[in-house]
Amino acid sequence: MTTPTEIISDAQTSEEKFLRQIMVRSQMKSFAADPLIMARADGVHYWDINDKQYLDGLSGIYVVSVGHNNRRVIDSIKQQFDTLTFSPVMHGTNPLAVQLANKLVEVAPDDMAATKFFSGGSETTEAAIKMARQYHRLKGNASKYKIIGRYHSWHGSTMGSLSAGGLKSRRAVNEPLATGFLHVFPPTCYRCPFDKQYPDCGLTCASLVNDVIDLEDPDTVAAVIVEPIGHTGGIIDPPEEYLPLLREYCDRHDVLLIFDEIITGVGRTGEMFAAQTFGVTPDLLCLGKGLSGGYAPIAALLCRKHIAEAFWGDPESNPGFVEGHTFEGNPISSAAGLATLSEILERDLCANVRTQGERLRAGFESLKKHGIIGDIRGKGLMQCIELVKDPATKEQFDPPIGQAIGRRALENGLISRFDPHWIALGPPLTVTGEQIDQMVAILDQSIADVLNGAN
Ligand SMILES: Cc1ncc(COP(=O)(O)O)c(C=O)c1O
Structure with a gap:
């Protein structure tokens, strides 16, 4: 029997038949050109239908509070x-x-x-x-x-x-x-x-x-x-x-x-x-x-x-x-x-949020070395960096750079929330310090990639 994942895998070769028939939240044509279709998840990780692994830096969309595949x-x-x-x-x-x-x-x-x-x-x-x-x-x-x-x-x-x-x-x-x-x-x-x-x-x-x-x-x-x-x-x-x-x-x-x-x-x-x-x-x-x-x-x-x-x-x-x-x-x-x-x-996950939130803040601070972070905001596991061309004047990038970095991070295996001028992370409340470091490292790499000319 064909599994749902195998059927959806065909979507990439048969865009006409499959992907035009689901109206997703993002612009449909852009989605169909580069569809992100998740097949399974565990803890703070997703795997898409091509078995590519992602760190879930966003709890789906601030939803998966206690992690994926939580047995309780x-x-x-x-x-x-x-x-x-x-x-x-x-x-x-x-x-x-x-x-x-x-x-x-x-x-x-x-x-x-x-x-x-x-x-x-x-x-x-x-x-x-x-x-x-x-x-x-x-x-x-x-x-x-x-x-x-x-x-x-x-x-x-x-x-x-x-x-x-x-x-x-x-x-x-x-x-x-x-x-x-x-x-x-x-x-x-x-x-x-x-x-x-x-x-x-x-x-x-x-x-x-x-x-x-x-x-x-x-x-x-x-x-x-x-x-x-x-x-x-x-x-x-x-x-x-x-x-x-x-x-x-x-x-x-x-x-x-x-x-x-x-x-x-x-x-x-x-x-x-x-x-x-x-x-x-x-x-x-x-x-x-x-x-x-x-x-x-x-x-x-x-x-x-x-x-x-x-x-x-x-x-x-x-x-x-x-x-x-x-x-x-x-x-x-x-x-x-x-x-x-x-x-x-x-599991006193609120305490974990406070601890990992501090670690995330420190990680974001470390990204200031790129010279494009104007502000860091948020609390606990809901924080963002605001991207600016010049932190001294707060001048914004024109064209904006946020989507390029966010998309690059996705390619590098991190799901984040990206806007033209800011990027946020909101991982599951169960996240570990090591996983926070991995998320920040991917963001670090992705910023470097984009500043070095990657799209
Ligand atoms: C602050 C806030 N309020 C309300 C909503 C609407 O929730 P839903 O999409 O579940 O209808 C959202 C969704 O993103 C939200 O972020």
């Missing part, structure tokens, strides 16, 4: 397959989903009190927006509906999450987007849009959030949504005062603070949540990606006690949280989530 997760999913694979979501739930909800509330910061499950990040951030609006309505403030997001941010692909996000390239092709969304500048200190210098800047990027709420009229603003560390803008790691200030402004105006921790959640910053890393508790917290380690799709929205209680009213007058999806709290996905959390907690 696989065994618990297998066991769950023999017990219950789907439960009636219209009428109830299943024990695994309840256990996972309880576990998440237990490990979450402060008074997080309830969990709503989803299949992916976009559903979750979109639901956070809906929860904020429904909460205010239940509290008698139905006029509070506006959502303040940030430029350069990414909260997902569904219309609401896309409208909250601030990525021009993804928004423009889908316009008109939903109404009721405003955007402010994120804390991109390395290239401050206000031409100021931290710490003497007075945190204009934060105080403008307060001003916007004020000028829009607080009675019309429902929530502020931010990634604690912005990803798509090039790992935007805020100064320590920034998130506490947002918390203060939101409290001042009865506006909910939503953290999109779809990437930063579940250990990536060296604590279970970035909320703990920064010491700021949001009202709503979105997590996804690493929650199931990639073994089954699951994401979750956590809310604090005062929010949960608002939805816990008399059934005659309170409809609860009006939101739901077919696969929410799926037993297989919940089993994956529980086993992944057990791995992270019992």
